[in-house]
Each structure stands twice: as C-alpha cells, then as structure tokens.
Amino acid sequence: MSVAHDHDHGAHDAHHHEMSFIEKYIFPTDHKYIGKQYMFTGMFMALFGGFYAYVFRMQLAFPNMSVPFFGRVSPMEYNAAITQHGTVMIFWVAMPVLIAAFGNFLIPLLIGADDMAFPRLNRLSYQIFLVSAVVLIASWFVPGGAFGGAWTAYPPLSADARYSLTPMGSSMWLIAVALEFAAFLLGGINFIVTAMNGRAPGMKWNDVPMIVWMICIASILFMASVGPLVAGAIMLLFDQNLGTNFFDPRRGGDPILWQHLFWFFGHPEVYVVLLPATGMCAEVIPVFARKKLFAYDTVLYTTIGTGVLSFFVWAHHQFVAGIDPRMANVFTITTVLISIPIAEMVFLYIATLYGGSIRYTVPMLWALGFIFAFLIGGVTGIYLGASGADIYFHDTYFVVAHFHYTFFPIAFIGTFTGFTYWFPKMFGRMMNETLGKIHFFGTMISFNFIFLPLFATGLGGDHRRIYNYNNFPELATPDLQNLRILATVALLVLIAFQFIFIYNTFYSMFFGPISGTNPWKATTLEWTTPENPPGHGNWPPDNMPTVYRGPYEYSVPGREDDFWPQNQQS
Amino acid sequence: MMAVGSPDLPVAREERQPAVPNAVLAVLLFVGAELMMFAAFISAHAIGRANMVEWPPPGQPVLPLESTAFNTLVLLGSGVAMRYAGRLYDDGKVDTSFKALLGSLAAGTFFVVFQGVEWARLLADGLSFRATPYGGFFYLIVGAHALHALVGLGAVVWMVARLGRNTLRREAFQAGRLYWYFVVALWPVLYWRVYL
Numbered sequence A: 001m002s003v004a005h006d007h008d009h010g011a012h013d014a015h016h017h018e019m020s021f022i023e024k025y026i027f028p029t030d031h032k033y034i035g036k037q038y039m040f041t042g043m044f045m046a047l048f049g050g051f052y053a054y055v056f057r058m059q060l061a062f063p064n065m066s067v068p069f070f071g072r073v074s075p076m077e078y079n080a081a082i083t084q085h086g087t088v089m090i091f092w093v094a095m096p097v098l099i100a101a102f103g104n105f106l107i108p109l110l111i112g113a114d115d116m117a118f119p120r121l122n123r124l125s126y127q128i129f130l131v132s133a134v135v136l137i138a139s140w141f142v143p144g145g146a147f148g149g150a151w152t153a154y155p156p157l158s159a160d161a162r163y164s165l166t167p168m169g170s171s172m173w174l175i176a177v178a179l180e181f182a183a184f185l186l187g188g189i190n191f192i193v194t195a196m197n198g199r200a201p202g203m204k205w206n207d208v209p210m211i212v213w214m215i216c217i218a219s220i221l222f223m224a225s226v227g228p229l230v231a232g233a234i235m236l237l238f239d240q241n242l243g244t245n246f247f248d249p250r251r252g253g254d255p256i257l258w259q260h261l262f263w264f265f266g267h268p269e270v271y272v273v274l275l276p277a278t279g280m281c282a283e284v285i286p287v288f289a290r291k292k293l294f295a296y297d298t299v300l301y302t303t304i305g306t307g308v309l310s311f312f313v314w315a316h317h318q319f320v321a322g323i324d325p326r327m328a329n330v331f332t333i334t335t336v337l338i339s340i341p342i343a344e345m346v347f348l349y350i351a352t353l354y355g356g357s358i359r360y361t362v363p364m365l366w367a368l369g370f371i372f373a374f375l376i377g378g379v380t381g382i383y384l385g386a387s388g389a390d391i392y393f394h395d396t397y398f399v400v401a402h403f404h405y406t407f408f409p410i411a412f413i414g415t416f417t418g419f420t421y422w423f424p425k426m427f428g429r430m431m432n433e434t435l436g437k438i439h440f441f442g443t444m445i446s447f448n449f450i451f452l453p454l455f456a457t458g459l460g461g462d463h464r465r466i467y468n469y470n471n472f473p474e475l476a477t478p479d480l481q482n483l484r485i486l487a488t489v490a491l492l493v494l495i496a497f498q499f500i501f502i503y504n505t506f507y508s509m510f511f512g513p514i515s516g517t518n519p520w521k522a523t524t525l526e527w528t529t530p531e532n533p534p535g536h537g538n539w540p541p542d543n544m545p546t547v548y549r550g551p552y553e554y555s556v557p558g559r560e561d562d563f564w565p566q567n568q569q570s
Numbered sequence B: 001m002m003a004v005g006s007p008d009l010p011v012a013r014e015e016r017q018p019a020v021p022n023a024v025l026a027v028l029l030f031v032g033a034e035l036m037m038f039a040a041f042i043s044a045h046a047i048g049r050a051n052m053v054e055w056p057p058p059g060q061p062v063l064p065l066e067s068t069a070f071n072t073l074v075l076l077g078s079g080v081a082m083r084y085a086g087r088l089y090d091d092g093k094v095d096t097s098f099k100a101l102l103g104s105l106a107a108g109t110f111f112v113v114f115q116g117v118e119w120a121r122l123l124a125d126g127l128s129f130r131a132t133p134y135g136g137f138f139y140l141i142v143g144a145h146a147l148h149a150l151v152g153l154g155a156v157v158w159m160v161a162r163l164g165r166n167t168l169r170r171e172a173f174q175a176g177r178l179y180w181y182f183v184v185a186l187w188p189v190l191y192w193r194v195y196l
C-alpha cells in the first residue's frame, strides 16, 4: 500500500468503480493518461518553439524583410525569439516529452506495476507543469514584451529591468522555469520510488529494460543538479524585484557566480535529456535487429559513469568568462574524458547491430538516425572542450551547430523513435509506414542542411545572437549570406515535413489498422498486457506479470519463436 | 505491502516489503535535492564574502553570535527529542513517544520564534537586505531555513495529532522524522558559515 493515499481509501475495494469523463481525462491519476498529457502538451509547445525558430531564421536570411505570419522583426523581438525558442525547446519540449511523458507512460508498464508509487503526486506534477507553461506563454504578451536575455539568462543583463527592458517578462520567465522544476522534482521522485519498489516479482536489476534505468538515472542527475539553479533563480528574482545585489557588479555582486550556478545545472541537464533518448535506442535496436542488446552491463556502467562525470565539466561553458586558466585546463580534461563513455555507448549500440537481422521499420530508422546525428554532435563537442580552440569557437555558430547536432537528435529524433515504437501501445493502432518513412527522410535530410552550413558560418566568424550581419562589413559577404539562406530554406522544408507527421499521428490514432498487443514481437512486459491499449491497472489484479529473464532475449537458439518474453517461464 | 497502486485500484499483488518504504525514499530524495540547493547558497555566500574587502561591510551590524549559539542548542535538543520519540515508538511505547514528540515540537517552535525575534532586531539595527550582499545573503539563507523549519513544524504538528489518536503509520512517522532531522542538522552548518 503506498503512502500517498490513505489506507481507508478505495485501495482495498475488491472492484473498482467506473470513472467519470473528468476523472479519466481531465484529472487522471492513471500514469498512461498523465504520460499522454505530458506528451501532447510538450508537442504543442514544440509548435511555438518551431515558430520562433522560423521567425529569427527568416530575419537572418532576409534581414529586415517582413516575415510572413509575423511582420517585421525588431531587435527586441529578435532577442525574445531566440530566448524563448531555446527555453521552450529545452524546458517545455525535451524535458516533458522525454522524461515526463515517456517516464510516466513506460516505467510502470515496463516493470510490471499497476501504476506509479504516488499517483496523486503524479497528477499534481502535471498540473504544476501546465501552470508553468501558461505562465511562460503569458509572459510573451505582457507590457515590455518577452524576456530576451538568452536561455542562459546571464546577469547583469537579466538582473535589472533597466538593462533588459522587460520588467515583467524576465520575472515571469524565471517563475515559469521555477514552477516547471517543481513539477519535474515531483515526477523524478515518483519515477525512482516506483522503479525501486514496484518491480514485478523476479525482476532483478539486470532484468530492468534499459530505458527505465536511463530515465531513473536522468532523474537522479536532475534532482542532484537542480538545487543550485533554484538557488540562483531565487537570488536572481530578488535582484530583479527586491533590489538585492547578488549578481550586479555595480553594488558588490558577482555576475560570474550566476554562470557557475547555471552551468552546474546546465551541463548535467544535457545528459538528463540525452539519457532517455539513448534509452529508446537501446529498446528499439534489439527489437529490430532481433538480437540481444550488446553488453547490457557495460551500457549501464557507462551511463552511470557519464552521469557522475557530468557534474565536473560545467566550466567548459565559461572558458572565456575570465576564469583562471589553470581551472580551464582541469575542465578541458574532464570534458574530453566524458566523451569516452558516451562514445562507448554509441559503439555498443552499433555492436548490437552487427550480425543481427535488421528490419528497417520506422522506429528503427529513427534509432539509426539518432546514432548518426548524435555522433556528429559528440565529436564536435570535443573540439569545443579544448579550451585553446574554444577561445575562438565560443559564442559562434559553431557552438550552435554543435549543440543542435546533440539536441535535435535528442528532442526530436529520440522522441520520434519512442513515439513511433510505442504508438501501438498508446493508441492500439499502427501508424502508416510509408508516411513514416517520407517523414523520416524529409526530416533527416533537411535537418543536416540546416546545421552543416552553420558549422561553416561559425568558422567564418558568425557570432551567435546577432540581429543583422549586414551591420558587420566582414560578415556581410555573399558566401556567408548564401549559407545563412540555405539553413533557413532547409528549416522551412523541415517544418513542412512535420505536417506529414501530425497528419499521420492523428489519422492513425483513429483509423490506423488495429495493432494487436505485441505487433513488433518484442519481449518486454508492456507488450504482454491483455488489453491493448492497456486498461486501468495495466494487468488484471490477479494476474500481474512475473519476470523470469532479461529484457532482450531475441533469436535464442533452440526456440521456435525468435523472441522470448520476460514473463514466460518456458 | 503493495508497493505501488492507484487510489481506485484493487490490491494488485500479495504484500511485499520494500527495503526502503515509499514515503521514506521519497523524502530522502527530496532532502537530497534540498541539500544541493543549500550547498549552492553556502558556496554563493562564500564567494560573495571573498569578493568584499570588509566583512561585515562598513555600517552593517555584527550578527548575534552567542544568542544564536544558544538557539542552535535548543534546535539540536528538538532533534534529540525526535530521535527518542522514534525509538520509543518502535519499542511500542506510544504514550512516552507522544510526550517526546511534544517536547520536540516545543523546542522547534521556540527556535523559530526566537529566530524571528532576532531577525526583527537585526532589521531595527539596520542590517539591510539591499545595501550589500552581506545582508542579502543573511536574510536569504536564514529565511530559506526558516521556511523549511516552518514546513517541518507543520509536519510535526500533524504527527502529534496522529500519534495522539494512535493512527500514525510507521512509514509516515519515519518520513516525517527524516525531514525534521534534515532541518535540525542543516542549521549548525548554516550557523557556522553565515554567523562565524
């Protein structure tokens, strides 16, 4: 009996009552509905994030022209657009979709539990998240406009309305971020407690599917790193509104202090979103290679190693912020070190493919696309990690290209991997394969045409967060401008291809062919539910699953089927 | 002991005893995140202090060392009483446990009230929130702890009420104690960093 709800409440009733519409859809405690709420809220926010990207890319390619659906972009609006784009994509798309949506939907199903440890806390988590999204969106329409001090909110610009010129926008931005962290803190606690205490009988630690490990480790990283940022956010909020001076150097404050607090959170945060995405690949690749995940233990240990190391690299974002060069050396070493476990993980996934009988289904294509794209992001990170090189690269479009080769794979390719793979479990129907493949190739190709040119413009001297390069004679060359236009046109193509995905999702949700409970012939527990999509409680109370083997038993010699579900004894 | 479950679901499987009960694990994780936040406050304070030529800055009052040391002892006493309350409860002596819990509540309340009085006095003495990071950090860190202490006191009141009717469940008591230990054990560290 979990402690979130009282003993005397319905938990001991032999039969559960039918739920009203409101209980089921508006205020659900069922982890699957909360997961879907997070999923669709996150995808909805992605529309805003994408729209902002469209606005500022249009301004960069065609400076001072009127942008369709927006109008002329003023310098203030440009700054607000890049700030809100980054904020939305990281905090309101990647985090809710990868951690909260998939974590809620998958963890109980994959460990054979009927729900989360604290279902009501879970519901509260989503509600707080929803409020945070509303506050953020409201901050775009207040007098003075949306906050434009970049997603990293460096003071003194962010600390005083006389500098930022957005008295309300900057505080509402901070409050929205803080609310969101409260939501994910509740969610993270729930995930870890559930995975520790709710596993099906017989499920040992190395029978736990990798995605569950990844989401739990990511939650631990989040919880261990978010405290300093919350501390910094409170101090910044006081600086903005109460006249304290923690960060404003005019009155004895220290602006670099914020950078440390921010990046102590910020770097682990990139692994918080990375791990769930790699976890999806770890689930999808064995299924469609019909082969066991290569070196389960090593994947796990490299993940834990990455997590620990990720707390010791943060100052690589501050190489030119005036930190002691000896300290820069230390952080160069840790940064280069952290690429080792990450590279190892990628190799292990490739090794899983070796000798498998590979099926190029849509989820598998996305998983392979993830590995390809993320590899470029990881490799360019090593150049940035060398402090000597980073003095030149810092704050150029090279950095922008680097982190988009990590972040786009995570937030979008990773999400598409998981979404197309678990779609039959979420909605009971199959997605259209042909549309899925068109969407895949359209997205992958246009994505590369956006960001490959940006490596070149960055090396050519383009600083980031510049409103109009024509104001800089040595940057206003046709060569550079053509690359900027290429990136923008590729973005338009990428956006166009997403409509195929949206259509495919909603069409298949209602009219796709019925999938049956285990369409991919996979072994993990979520594919063993009697109903599809699983009903409330996932399995009948008197027939909860018991686990007899690891999660990736494919092509086991001597068996008739080429897969061996975790809950089958023989 | 069913590990997980929705409020409106029947018991899903036979009773199983997790190594760490849900509520305790949740509070443990929460306290871990909180500790990181206070660690950041303390580091920020150390940096702010190192940036200043004089500490306390000219014109700012010195913090009340002795009276706060006494108050620290009172809070530690509250923690010890809480420990006894837990022990006695585990031995089945609910009545004496209740008394120890009341003692803990009294000492904890004294601590918060005393801190409030000190705070008012410092305000009157001209310790400014705005003028320098010295005052800013003082009010920030001590205030953050006070908020946690108030939440903790609320939890203790709830436990007192439940224990009085003997409806306090073991895990809930464990979890509540854990949170209170966090409030108690954090304070001497803050005292050391902020006052000394």
Ligand code: HEM
Pocket: A152, A270, A271, A273, A274, A316, A317, A335, A336, A338, A339, A342, A377, A378, A379, A381, A382, A384, A385, A386, A390, A393, A394, A395, A399, A402, A403, A406, A407, A410
């Ligand atoms: C092999 C692993 C990685 C290495 C060695 C690495 C290294 C770096 C370095 C040194 C910078 C600072 C560049 C500068 O500002 O001058 C940077 C920036 C950045 N990285 Fe990475 N990175 C890695 C992986 C990732 C991952 C997995 C993500 C995202 C999920 C990511 C996201 C970012 C972001 C968002 C920034 C820019 C932040 C900003 O200034 O706005 N990186 N990376």
Ligand SMILES: [Cu+2]
Pocket: A266, A267, A270, A313, A314, A316, A317
């Ligand atoms: Cu980093």
